[in-house]
Amino acid sequence: MDENLLSSEPELEKQLETNIKQGLTTEQVELKKTQYGLNELPQGKMTPWYLIFLKTLIEPILLVLMGAAVISIVAPIISNGGHVEASEFIDAAVILSIVLIDAVLETVQTIKARKSMDALKSLSKPKAVVIRNDMQQEIDASELVPGDIVVLEAGKYIPAELRIVESNDLTIDEANLTGESLPVEKTHLPMKETTTILAEMKNIAFMSTFITSGRAIGVVIKTGENTEIGKIAKSINENEEESTPLERKLNSFTYWVSGLSFVLAILIFTTLFFSGSKDAWANYLMVAITLAIGVIPECLAAVVSITLSISTKKMVKQNVIxxxxxxxxxxxxxxxxxxxxxxxxxxNKMTVKKMIMDNKILESKEYAKEKNDNHMDLFLKALVLCNDSVTEGNERIGDPTELALVDYAEIIGYDEQDSRDVWTRIDEMPFDSERKMMTTVNNVNGVNTAFTKGAIDQLLQRCSKIMIDNVLRDITDEDKKVLLEMSNNLSKDALRVLAFAYHLNYDKLEDKDDLEHDLVFLGAVGMIDPVxxxxxxxxxxxxxxxxxxxxxxxxxxxxxxxxxxxxxxxxxxxxxxxxxxxxxxxxxxxxxxxxxxxxxxxxxxxxxxxxxxxxxxxxxxxxxxxxxxxxxxxxxxxxxxxxxxxxxxxxxxxxxxxxxxxxxxxxIIKGVNEGRNVYQKIKRAIAFVIGVNLANVLSIFILSVINSVSPLEATNILWMNLIVESIIALAMGMGANDPSLMKIKPIKGKNSLFKGLGFTLFKIILFTTIASIGAYYFGMMFMTQEELRVILRNQEYNGTWHQALRDSSIHVEDKIEIGDYGRTTMFVAITCAPCFYANTIKLSNWKADKKLDLIVNKPLWLASMLAICLNLIAIFIPGFNDKILNLTEVTKYNSTNWYLIPGAFAIALFPVIFMLILDGVVYATYHYKPDPWRRNRILAQELVELDIIKEKQKRKSKKKVNQ
Missing domain, CATH: 3.40.50.1000 (HAD superfamily/HAD-like)
Structure with a gap:
């Protein structure tokens, strides 16, 4: 702050080229407008909706998905020698749809939040009273320029940065700027020393702060972005937006998955090329690319956005935008x-909490219940009559301490406006920072009575009597000592103490200066902005x-x-x-x-x-x-x-x-709970999708190496990824919240999305891979010698189906037909097993307590049943099952192989059964058979928690004693 702006009026007029009495001329205003611009805060750049939409499309995971969509079109063209059918575009269409859904969801949420924020704008105070051309007039605050003379009064916001040049009992609430809860007393006197602490600039009124009491005149010294609030607004607009931890983790995850899929594609293609027929390279390339795409969680972007979107809707109901x-x-x-x-x-509302009454400290609530005797009547009159604050409906004008006094009086039954109408004010001595007191004289039932309030140390010096238990007597030094000690105790608890007194001799006073002498001490209040x-x-x-x-x-x-x-x-x-x-x-x-x-x-x-x-x-x-x-x-x-x-x-x-x-x-804590559950749901979805995808790729890779041909077709994998997996993963984000997560300490520092998922991924990959391979071999048991000869068009062939698959002289198309039974049962296993165990993938805080709170995710159960129904439809619809998915035709089922599908369903149940058994063993071992190191740690933690509880109880007991 420029020292000249804090100093004397002549220097101020010279520097700002103004006249404090007459104000600026019209010519000066126009010139300064050109020089300084409008008195408006700098606004942040508003990003248009289409740029928000485009920005979401270049997020790493969406770029990978778009790349996968392109590959899903290019791969068939290569494998078919340039010929492509309309059905080949289905995969790309589905992937691109997921990309668009994700982008639209994020764009809509951003725009909705922006509208909600606009609706919450509250500090719009566009008018200011100024003196220009020696005339007082009201103008838009945006028209103010340095040098303007502004008239201020209680209940108004400060329209610009002002140097106060005249003031009367001026206090300003600067909590919005400095964070100080109590209003600051302001003065027009020059400051002797400069300071950088805003709260100590006593002759400066800052833009957007609020006048709680008094009147003043100030000269504008700064406007717009040059004010303290303007500087802050400008710095906010210049800050670069940082990505959130989730965005960083998802970006890292995307790079990891992209690299893995690229390596897998090369590995699978190389393995198939060297273990099978070299002429089938295009088919192997298609399989490799399809499996690589299969690793990429196409639905994850939509899962994340939909899960977050559902949570934001929940949080709006919990008062969070x-x-x-x-x-x-x-x-x-x-x-x-x-x-x-x-x-x-x-x-943010001063409240009377304690009373010093009858030489005792009382709770304000207890005092309010006491019998209304003469002592209480005089005390309540002092609260409301020696007071300038006004409350009417939702409008509250005045100093927060004075507002607290009338609020408390109203609880007992004294309305300040009714009281002032009945007991009219006939004289007053306004508050003065040197006297630290205020006195009013009111006509109470025909007797002119003076009421004084102020700092207790100053007030006691002016008191000659005290009222105790409704009895008036002389005040002693011992009384004063006790009262000051009580006041100090309240001050140590951060209560602001204000004392009250009265006397009845106004008409007999020869000099008004004697009004605040020979007072009768009534009592004091301790106020605080309560928690x-x-x-x-x-x-x-x-x-x-x-x-x-x-x-x-x-x-x-x-x-x-x-x-x-x-x-x-x-x-x-x-x-x-x-x-x-x-x-x-x-x-x-x-x-x-x-x-x-x-x-x-x-x-x-x-x-x-x-x-x-x-x-x-x-x-x-x-x-x-x-x-x-x-x-x-x-x-x-x-x-x-x-x-x-x-x-x-x-x-x-x-x-x-x-x-x-x-x-x-x-x-905020509700928001933390929601945020933890969102993160947990996203991690569950990631564990599910990645675990299933890797299990599928691993089982297909193993069987491809053994049989030199892929056990599944690209359409089987895409059905699994885009239909079954997506339905279940999306439903994972729709379940109820897990309250146990609020008992877990957050992990400090950087941590991967996969942190804590190792055991879950291990179970999914191990048991799903075993089930998938087992289902394949179970299905191939139904391949008869006669069917094998028909497919190979060779009635003399005596080899097994496995030998036929390994035979490089047999065409790939024939090998694919040979694997129909195994493909069908493996398809059932990979699409139905996840439906069964999706509900058992729990990442809740099961380690915290032996008691398990089972949380039923109804949407997930419904999604699982829907996925199983879709699988059944896919298996038994003629044309769709054999022409698109390359599964066994319905006509091939007979009395000898009728249990092919039921058997496959039974195998699909194996993963969930073994997962539950393994989870049960781990849970029982953890809680009932802990290792010695962890057992000692549990005992130590219990002792620490017990000490904490005892310490809290001790503090509560001590607090009650002090009260």
């Missing part, structure tokens, strides 16, 4: 939540889920620590760091202590960014929550930014990934 689909999963992986205090953990009741529970849920919650606030350390203790966030001053200490630490020093600090107090916006950056450097997935302009840079910097929808500024919403429409910290 997701601006980007992948942000759901990121929220699930968060292990540090950095949150603003005011309005997020607290109610949300739901926030306490939410913090506990976060801790149970292994998530650290860090409070970052502009408030003083004492206030912040008191709130942190109530939330069970921090318990000692060693867990609190102020901005002064933070400024003294270099980046290396901060990294060493960053994870031990639970409260950061008195911070500026740049401090928040530094804190988030340090946590990210330590490998943490970090979320930042907030509502103010001061939160916007850190919201943008965090892995996941969460803005408040009700109290949040437009800048904060613009910088965030997620918006809470109820401003409730507990909603």
């Amino acid at each position: 997701i601006k980007k689909l992948q942000a759901v999963e990121t929220l699930g992986n968060v292990n540090f939540i950095c949150t603003d205090k005011t309005g997020t953990l607290t109610q 949300r009741e739901t926030a306490v529970n939410a913090v506990q849920l976060a801790h149970d889920a292994g998530i650290e919650v860090v409070m970052i606030t502009g408030d003083h350390a004492v206030t912040a620590l008191a709130i942190a203790k109530e939330l069970d966030l921090a318990h000692s001053e060693y867990e609190v760091m102020s901005s002064d200490t933070l400024n003294q630490l270099d980046d290396k020093q901060l990294l060493r202590v960053i994870e031990q600090i639970k409260v950061f107090a008195r911070v500026n916006p740049e401090h928040k960014v530094r804190i988030v950056d340090a946590l990210k450097q330590k490998g943490n997935i970090t979320s930042m929550t907030g509502d103010g302009v001061n939160d916007a840079p850190s919201l943008s910097k965090a892995d996941i930014g969460v803005a408040m929808g009700i109290t949040g500024t437009d800048v904060a919403k613009q910088a965030s990934d997620i918006i809470l429409t109820d401003d409730n910290f507990e909603t």
Whole structure:
């Protein structure tokens, strides 16, 4: 801040070329408009819908799928010598449809989130009262220029950055900018020393902050992007959007799958070429490419998008707006939540919590139940009459502390407007920062009575009497000592203490200056911006889920620590760091202590960014929550930014990934739960798809090497991948959430999508491969010698079907026909076995508890039954089964082979049976026969948890005693 702008009025007029009394002339305004432009915040670039759509199409996994679609067209053309039929385009059409569905879903979700965010805009204050050409007039705030003289009053937003030149009892709520919960007293006096801390610039009014009380005149010193809020908005717009952890993992996964499919294609083609007939190279190429495509999870992109889309719809009902689909999963992986205090953990509403009454500390709720005697009557009159705040419906104008007083009085039955109408104000002494008191004189039932409120230490110096238990007596030094000690105890708990007194001798006073002397002490209140009741529970849920919650606030350390203790966030001053200490630490020093600090107090916006950056450097997935302009840079910097929808500024919403429409910290934890379940569902789908695909490729590769011909056709594999697999994988994302996931600690640092999937993949690949190969050989048992001779058109042939498949002199087309029975039973196994075991692929926290909570996924059961029905239809529809899928014709079934299909179904049940048996053995061993090392670890963990419970109980008991 330029020192001249903080100094005297003549220097201010000279620098800004203005006249504080008369304002700017019309000519000066037009000239300055050309020089400075409009007083508007910089807007972020709005990406049009078609660019969002095109951007989704160039994501790695979709590019691979489009490449697979092209190959599925080119391969048949090569194998058929340039001839191609319309049916060859079916595979490409299905793959491209999946690509388009995914792109459309993500585009629609992004646009919907943008519309929802626009609907939440709340800080639109377009008018300002200015003095121009020596006349007062109202103009659009966007028309303001440096040098304009602006008239300010309570209940208005500051339209630009102003240097205050006249003020009367001016307080401004700067929580949106600085994070400080209490309004700041402002002055028009020049500042002797410059400061970089915004909250200490006492003669500057910042754009978009709110006037809670008083009146003032200010001169515009900065507009638009040059203001503090403008600088923040500009920095947000210049930030490059980072990809989410899920996007990075999916991209890495795509490269891995692409490389694997390429290697498999070369390996399979080489193996078939050298083990079979060289003349059939085109067929081998087709098989190799088909199997390579078979590894690629064509449905995965759609599974991810649909699963995320379903979750975003659920979260809208839970008051969460997701601006980007992948942000759901990121929220699930968060292990540090950095949150603003005011309005997020607290109610952003000062509330009377304690009373000093009759030389005792009382709970405000208990005092409200007491009998309304003369003492209470006078005290309540003091609350509402010595007060300038106004509440009417949803409109609340005034200082938050004064609003808290009338709110409390209203609970007991005193309405401030009715009271002021009955007991009219006839005189007053406004609040003064030197006196630290305010006095009003009201006509109470014909008697002019003075009511005074102020700092308790100042007020006690002016009191000669005290009212205790409804009895008036002289106040003693001992009384004052006890009252001050009580006040100090409340202050240690971060309560703001305000004392009240009265006297009846107004008419006898010779000098108004004597109005605040010879007072009768009535009592005092302790006020605080209380924590949300739901926030306490939410913090506990976060801790149970292994998530650290860090409070970052502009408030003083004492206030912040008191709130942190109530939330069970921090318990000692060693867990609190102020901005002064933070400024003294270099980046290396901060990294060493960053994870031990639970409260950061008195911070500026740049401090928040530094804190988030340090946590990210330590490998943490970090979320930042907030509502103010001061939160916007850190919201943008965090892995996941969460803005408040009700109290949040437009800048904060613009910088965030997620918006809470109820401003409730507990909603974030619901989002974490949803995010963890989304990630788990996606991992289940990946385990299922990759496991099944690799099992199919492995079984086909083994049988191809043994028999020198592929046991399945390309259409069989594509049916499996695009029909059966897709139906089941999509249904995996539609099931109910698993609450046990909120008991698992998030994995710190980078971790692959395959982390924790090794055992699941092993089971799927092993048992499915065995079942597939077994089903093939079971089917080939039905190949008779007579049928073999008919296919080979050789009545003298005495070899087995296996010898015929290995014979290089036999045409590939004949070998394919020979394998009809084996192909049919193997087709049943590979398409039906996944339908049976899809419901057993659980990645829930079964290690945490011996009790198993079975979660039934109804959509998955229905999808599995649908897939089995489709398989049956495919097997028995004439023409489709033999012409397209190359399965056994219906006419070939007879009394000797009628159990071919039932037998194949029985083999398809083997994988799920063996998986359940293996899971049961592992579960029983883990819980009932743990190894010595893990048994000792369990005992140690139980002791630690017991100590934590005892410590919490001790703190609660101590808190009750203090109360």
